[in-house]
Amino acid sequence: MKQFIDFIPLILFFIVYKISPQAVDVLGHSFMVGGIYSATAMLIASSLVVYGVLYVRQGKLEKSQWLTLIACLVFGSLTLAFHSETFLKWKAPVVNWVFALIFAGSHFIGDRLLIQRIMGHALTLPQAVWTKLNIAWIVFFLFCGAANLYVAFTYQEFWVDFKVFGSLGMTLLFLVGQGIFLARHIHDADPSTQPSNKKRED
Template identity: 80%
Template sequence: MKQFIDFIPLFLFFIVYKLDPRTVDVAGQSFELGGIYSATAVLIISSLVVYGALLIRQRKLEKGQWLTLVACLVFGGLTLAFHSETFLKWKAPAVNWLFATAFAGSHFIGDRVLIKRIMGHALTLPEPVWTRLNLAWIAFFLFCGAANLFVAFTFQDIWVDFKVFGSLGMTVLFLVGQGVYLSRHLHDSDPTTPKTED
């Protein structure tokens, strides 16, 4: 579920981007709605609302959520400040490659790979499986970054559609594949140990 919270601002971005340009009056102020720049403003505002609500509710944000929020503010802010969508096109590749770097770095820094730090409390797996799983996440983020960059600068008419639905589709497919892979390695705890109820 956590993975899909990140898509809420993206869906709002997509909806506003697809609107026919129009002027909307709010509290005596006129705003343009529709197109890339108003959609970018909605992306920034909705990201602040979503992650702000999570921060209040959970008293913290995960590092990945901080990275996503900061990237949204930086790349979205630059897009609006310079009136150039090029900055926003670099957001998805940059975020994905930073995630890939973090997962790769965990092979050399710390006592556990990053995926084990994230999921180790819920799963018991052999070390080689954790290593392969972490490598799969690195490959996934590298591929997603490259795919977003390629589409953004090659197929400019559909890059927003791909940014939303392509990214979501790749994430769902990868998570399903991860589930299938993990199902071959999961094993119950010792069956002779009686289960207790809370």
């Protein structure tokens, strides 16, 4: 479920983006609603609300959530300040590549791989399987970053659709694949499936 919380602001961003630009009067002030810039403002505001609520309820945010929030604030603010959507186009690639770097760094820093720290409380797996799983996450984030960058600057009319539904689809497919992978290997660490070394009594 945590993986999909990040998509709430993105979905709201998509909805506002798809609205035909129009002026809306609020308390005597006129605001433009619809299009990339009002959608960016919605992305920033909804991210602050979503992660603010999580922070109040949990008393903290995970590092990945802090990274996502900070990236949203930085790239979203630059988009509005310079009135250029180019900054927002770089948000998804940069965030994905930073995640890939963090997962890769756990191979050299710390006593456990990052995926093992995240899922180790719920699963017991052979170390070789944890390594493969961590590498899979690195490849996934590298691919997502590259895909977002390619679509954003090559198919500009579709980049917002891909940013939301393409990223969501890739995440769902990867999690399904991870589930299948774990189902094949989880028994390797189950003591009940290991051969017994106990000698049979005559």
